[in-house]
Amino acid sequence: VGDPPFGRVGIVGLGLIGGSIALGIRRAWPAAVVIGVDQAAVVDVARDRGVITERGETLSDLRDVDLMILATPVPEIAQLLRRAADEKVRTLVTDVGSTKRRIMAAAKHGAITFVGGHPIAGSARGGLDHARPDLFEGHPWLLVPGDAAEPVVGRLERLVRGLGAIPRRTDAETHDRVMAYVSHLPQLLSSALMTAAGAAIGEPGLALSGRGFADMTRLASSPAEIWRGILATNTDYIAEAVGALIAALPSTTQELADNTRVEDVFRHANEWFATMDHSKTTGGR
């Protein structure tokens, strides 16, 4: 993979994503220094297991890094950017947040040198315990350059490729609108389906479900804590996506009995399904 694009990297938040980034960097560039910041107990575990090379306690411990990666939930990323602005941080900063408009605005307001990031990867189980160096392999990693200079973005792309991911540049608006449809709406649908079905038919009814229902409700185990900030920072596009879903859904007895209406939705679904590459849809979120 060549020389490390960043010799000293600071990571704030050592959960599934932050921990996996640390492991991936250490695998790709064994000489790189990786400083982790999180709760003391988490940082200790990460240091003991060799996930990171140095422990940090606060942002000020990351003063001399070449890259600062904010790998916390979305609301904390915005807070961290404000704090970085207050402390006049000069280092290049990136993040892994699931929405980008609010975060790009916070970085711009604080005059931080910032490139937004979003690795499209995840796992059913979060936390440092499930971090792995190959989490991002083969998955897109979206980068939102904003006002950052070309060489800076190119360096980040090298880092992303070193983790096995496929960097793709986009803008915050496009990012947030696309994610409303492929991530946020699916999450809400899964939770709402589980809730509506459970309330209506209870455990005896749920016991008669098969694989289709299991697929459709797998995301229903997602915790509200992580999603609160995602939903709150993308309400307009999610509302648009929910509206589009409801419009596409045959819902009345009249619509359900209308062959043309039902066949249209199946035909369009079949057509869009066929355009997708179904060979690499494991491991991502």
Place this chain on the structure above:
Amino acid sequence: VGDPPFGRVGIVGLGLIGGSIALGIRRAWPAAVVIGVDQAAVVDVARDRGVITERGETLSDLRDVDLMILATPVPEIAQLLRRAADEKVRTLVTDVGSTKRRIMAAAKHGAITFVGGHPIAGSARGGLDHARPDLFEGHPWLLVPGDAAEPVVGRLERLVRGLGAIPRRTDAETHDRVMAYVSHLPQLLSSALMTAAGAAIGEPGLALSGRGFADMTRLASSPAEIWRGILATNTDYIAEAVGALIAALPSTTQELADNTRVEDVFRHANEWFATMDHSKTTGGR
């Protein structure tokens, strides 16, 4: 497994389900005679491969069987029941249709000795080519006794157990309402999500989706032909289920920004998710 509950079985429709029933019977009771009825080309293949032991062309070729299994799509099952009534069929008849009220009514109208059936199993790919003797193993197989006598239902339960499935008795109303929530609504949601997302963000957007979206749109490859009859015979309960889903779904920007509203749906979803057994959710439909 003991003596075969039925020495001579006729199966109409040698697709994934009918073919798998034939294979399962032959595996459990090698001496059983299994007569298959379908298009000539399909029956020839099934006979050549040993899926069935005898070929049939019409219902009249099944005059001397002990059990007739209707394994066609729902609308054809109702038609076959009418024809069986016209031909004064005396044999015990069962089916594998995904809705039960319309079919139970058709059997009663024709004074057929009938027990409704619905194996909760399936596969992403249909047709005889994907039939396998273990398709039903570990999955519920719903039986709707209707007016059938106890010994008849008990015999069918022996057959179902011989195929590795778990027989469960229910009534047509309960069956159709539960299936609206765990099967028909999930199918419609998957197709509508694929359609809405494809139309809104196109192929470039879909290329940025991950595993969650793949899970939620796996059913979107289902063909309209099979689902037309299912939806048309369960419109009232499906409309109820779609309404419950829409009510559970935070949809406006106000609702999406309301922490209590969002957390309620996640919390309820988490709770219902936790009540389910997630160890055996592969292979079913």
